[in-house]
Amino acid sequence: MMTIRHNWCSECKETCLNHATLCTICGSTLEAPPAAVVSDLARRNQDSAARRRTNDPPGSLFSFTMQDLVQEATQNQRRDLGDLRELLENIRQEIRATGVAQQDLLEEMRSVREEWQAVPAELWDPSIGSGSSSRPTSVEYLERIPRTVVSRKSSILRQGCLSCSSKAIAGCPLPPPMEVIPGEFGMTEACALEHGTLILPEFNRTGKGGLTLATKTLIANATKPVIVYMERGDGVTFCQKAITAQDAGASAVVIGNNVTEPWPYVMKDSKGEAVGDKVSIPIVMVKLADGQALVSFFRQRNNTTVECAKWNLRMEPQNQNCVICTESFSISEVLLRLPACGHHFHESCAMQWLTSHNTCPYCRRELPTDDAAYEQERRRTERTHASSDSAAGRSSQYQDFYG
Ligand SMILES: [Zn+2]
Ligand SMILES: [Zn+2]
Ligand SMILES: [Zn+2]
Ligand SMILES: [Zn+2]
Numbered sequence: 001m002m003t004i005r006h007n008w009c010s011e012c013k014e015t016c017l018n019h020a021t022l023c024t025i026c027g028s029t030l031e032a033p034p035a036a037v038v039s040d041l042a043r044r045n046q047d048s049a050a051r052r053r054t055n056d057p058p059g060s061l062f063s064f065t066m067q068d069l070v071q072e073a074t075q076n077q078r079r080d081l082g083d084l085r086e087l088l089e090n091i092r093q094e095i096r097a098t099g100v101a102q103q104d105l106l107e108e109m110r111s112v113r114e115e116w117q118a119v120p121a122e123l124w125d126p127s128i129g130s131g132s133s134s135r136p137t138s139v140e141y142l143e144r145i146p147r148t149v150v151s152r153k154s155s156i157l158r159q160g161c162l163s164c165s166s167k168a169i170a171g172c173p174l175p176p177p178m179e180v181i182p183g184e185f186g187m188t189e190a191c192a193l194e195h196g197t198l199i200l201p202e203f204n205r206t207g208k209g210g211l212t213l214a215t216k217t218l219i220a221n222a223t224k225p226v227i228v229y230m231e232r233g234d235g236v237t238f239c240q241k242a243i244t245a246q247d248a249g250a251s252a253v254v255i256g257n258n259v260t261e262p263w264p265y266v267m268k269d270s271k272g273e274a275v276g277d278k279v280s281i282p283i284v285m286v287k288l289a290d291g292q293a294l295v296s297f298f299r300q301r302n303n304t305t306v307e308c309a310k311w312n313l314r315m316e317p318q319n320q321n322c323v324i325c326t327e328s329f330s331i332s333e334v335l336l337r338l339p340a341c342g343h344h345f346h347e348s349c350a351m352q353w354l355t356s357h358n359t360c361p362y363c364r365r366e367l368p369t370d371d372a373a374y375e376q377e378r379r380r381t382e383r384t385h386a387s388s389d390s391a392a393g394r395s396s397q398y399q400d401f402y403g
Helices: 035-055 066-075 081-098 102-115 139-144 213-221 238-248 288-300 347-354 372-384 389-395
Strands: 147-149 158-164 178-182 191-199 226-231 252-256 283-286 308-317 334-337 344-346
Touching: 158 283, 178 288, 178 308, 191 213, 191 252, 213 238, 226 238, 226 288, 238 252, 238 283, 252 288, 283 288, 334 347, 344 347
Parallel strands: 191 226, 226 252, 252 283
Antiparallel strands: 147 334, 158 178, 158 308, 178 283, 191 308, 334 344
8 A cells, every 4th residue: 555645746736756845846835646646656556566567477586566665765754874775785686686677676766766866876876986986984084083063053053144235336346245154153143234344454364463553443433333354374263363353343253264175164263262252243254265355345446444334244044954864954963074075964974974985975075095005096196186176175184274
């Protein structure tokens, strides 16, 4: 007997397989499919079961139908990868054992895959993908990757945007709204700072040596909330930059990244300088290109330190999913963040994958292995392509960019 799943979108007039409750196309709430659709599906299932029966050799090893398998795994809310692997292995064994009805089985295998699109293709079929993906990631490397516990301050549960609503001037277009990555210290609640003033520190934008008297005066005399822009690096920690801006009277600080990768980059109080709520303003980061766009916008307006209203900074909660299990990250779960690309996964989901693959499950970036011969060959290839972006990014994965 077939169980009726709530997977029908009445707007799109289609079954929507990729999401549990909402249509991924139009966002409508999914419901039970209309009777006509259900009976049509049942008829097609009967047809395919009948086809399979006629194709079955005498004494077939078929002890269950594919529908049963798919249904069983589909109803399993957790969508456990181990189950999925087992399911696929069962299908493969069926194909090998019977040698018939392959067309049907392959078709059904495809439909199972479609249903779990977020699952990396290699999981379904180890022959997919490059050979490098089948090596286990270096055990030492996996041990060194810091684990994080999701909390209310976690950057992964928050998102933000910096936008400019000043009057546009001919020949000097406004910078487009920018994604900001909230830091994990300072003010981490949702906030909306409207029509503020963005100020670039005079001379040294990294905050080294503090702010000049002119910049401090500018901040002190501003009639609107001030957002100070500073650049990452120069031996000044994120926390020190935030305190410098806060002490001068700023309401928020935007840090421009000084490298392109990894992105998104999560700013933490790595030296414990913010303990005891020493930082009470929000600190957010924009990517390198956006920071450069801000600076050139100010240059074009010929006033690097003079206020340039009106700027809006928003921070709000967001949901993010682990691409391996498709569940959203929630408070107190343990995550693993790959240092090279910055992608987050549940630790348990990631470890299951990384103990047999040396690639990021999301972006496929290669990770180090314990296979000495393979690593030697890889370093040789990397030197050959030393000028390429990916090699430059990869060599930086052990570096610490804090401060
Ligand atoms: Zn729809
Ligand atoms: Zn749909
Ligand atoms: Zn997960
Ligand atoms: Zn990645």
